[in-house]
Amino acid sequence: MSRLQAQANRQRVIAVAARMFREQGTAVSLADVMKAAGLTHGGFYKQFASKEDLVDEATAYAFNGPATYSAETSAEPAEEPEAARRIMIERYLSVWHRDHAGQGCPVSGFAADLGREPGIPDHAREIYSHGVRNLAARLASGGDDGLAQLCTLVGALALARATRGNPLSEELLQAARTALTERDTGQART
Known part of the structure; x- marks a missing residue:
């Protein structure tokens, strides 16, 4: 696997974990996160030191993403x-x-x-x-x-x-x- 593909897989796991943790809580299993990301459970430790590491990264990812609280994503009027x-x-x-x-x-x-x-x-x-x-x-x-x-x-x-x-x-x-x-x-x- 190329370094670029490994990085893409890591980002996919983080994004999936951020979604799943918000839906189901951080008690969701690593096996379920990896399965939802389309990867094997065994590949987790090639990407992350621990589940706590993933929680850190998923939390940061969730807060750094766009704030969409509805299906409508039009921009808020910043001037008002x-x-x-x-x-x-x-x-x-x-x-x-x-x-x-x-x-x-x-x-x-x-x-x-x-x-x-x-x-x-x-x-x-x-x-x-x-x-x-x-x-x-x-x-x-x-x-x-x-x-x-x-x-x-x-x-x-x-x-x-x-x-x-x-x-x-x-x-x-x-x-x-x-x-x-x-x-x-x-x-x-x-």
Whole structure:
């Protein structure tokens, strides 16, 4: 195998792992990751020192990829920060994002595993923390640092995923969208 092919295989494993970890958690087996990447399990250790190494790289890959929270990938209007914030909220709290965790936000996708798995490398936690701060900054407005808004986004998405198939799931998404988009308008909910 050429060096170029080996590098392509490595990148494919990282991309597949990033998707699978967001969908199924970091407890997914290496054999399943390699199979999904179209490679043999035995080839894993030619590419990575350990599963922890793969978790690090998959976490970085997920955070460095494009932020698509919906099937629509049109660019956010950068010249209007409030409009961009609202579009991001709408996309983040969409049924599509709820149903496509593997292609979704790594903040919500990795949260449970990074919080409960003792073997997660410190580097992955640093990458995650940086990603959390960046996403919160995209939500910030006025004197708000965006952290509470981020908690609402991620919490609502987690609850909606857990109640998928029940009308409550979409109610949770809508309630969070309303809370986050009406908070700046001064409108009282009726």
